[in-house]
Amino acid sequence: MRYAGACMVLCMLYTTSGCTSVRFNERAQLSRSDMQFDAPALSSDLKNQVYQAREGASGVFSGGGGGGCGCY
């Protein structure tokens, strides 16, 4: 139940965040390389791998869910 609540909070955050359309020619700042959520391919792979190996959780900020290794 509390997770459903968390989902609702996130949805409300999204819907009330004042999201607006940003036209293609206004996206100079958002298109900068440092404004991308996912780091360049291999850098994020390495970091996520360390976190996944040493924490019971997996997939936070990385989209991974376990499996594919001998760790767990």
Next chain:
Amino acid sequence: MLLIRARLPVRFAHRLCLFLLCLVVMPLTPALSAEPSADELDNLFAVRGIVYEQNDGADDSGGNPYIDEDASVQEGIVLLRKRVNDSHAVQAKFTGVIVTAASWDNARLKAETISGATTQDHGRLGWDLGWLYKNSQGFSGSIHATYGTEYTYRTEGVNIAVGQVFDEGSTALGFKLTAYDDRVRNIRFDGQELEQETRETYTTDLSLIQSINTYSHINLSWTHTEQDGFLATSYNAVQAGDAFDYERVPQSRSRDTLSLRYKHALARDSYQLGYGRYWDSWGIGSDVFEGRYYFNLYSGRLSVQTSARYYKQAAADFYGIDFEQPQLLQTSDSDLGRFTGTSAGVLFAFYNPRRMLGFLHTYELGFNYYQRGDGLDLYWLTFGWSFR
């Protein structure tokens, strides 16, 4: 017990010197343009390495007090991507890992290391072959096939991802499905090898990126995983009464993660704030808070990314340091216990605007330190080089 420390490879030392040299020379050179934004289909050759050290204290009391968890890992990844035409690209990634653990001597006898890489064969090899697609209507897709092998396991996997950009890029939706079919050699801590076991993992990942205004956007994502099969770490031991016993965990696991990230562009720099909530059917729940700040220096040719992260985890229902008697479900794996983790890191990325051999080069050097509340500390050094 023999502690085998990682030694920095000579090639790495040379690369490090080159990187530092670049940092010194760069301010003296005339300002040139910042790194152009890359397309995910562009030709790319990248090499990354990691040197990882894990320490569980002088008396091995960190993490699981019954196991010496000191370890060193050296890993290298090579990525090669080739654009076929305007819409298609192919990609290959190769991974090689060498694990040397403080408990390695012990591991040879008991098959007990941090990653299942045991006995004389303590390496891991993997590859990933992919096809990427993107069209002018904002649709993108990719398919990857993966394979990995280690002394105690073999894995085959497939990853399918699709994405669509709407509203001139203001909204981006992505969906990813990942499936792994793993085979695990069931080598127990006492050296017994039982029948080979299987483990299947299916993960779906739904992601939304939404622009808020011209200088900030958010990323909301939900990841759900279903696992079935042998989910224990075969060589883990549990103190039950006066004797050690096998680790026993449920044959299935359902895992969910919700995360929200916010990114904001300043005039030159940018920052990112993130929160993630994880929970699973084993009773583990965790919260992650993360902040990053990106400095863009020297006309965008040097970027410095600093990060801080806090992690808090509740233990699995069947976790314990020791048990009075054997239980139906039992584990003392410290990774499934209750702990907090604090980490901080810095990543330097230097973009060389002068073409060398016709390519644009980027160099990276990063350092991260992670301190777990249960006494298990680790740090890792990353280095990379890419050209396109």
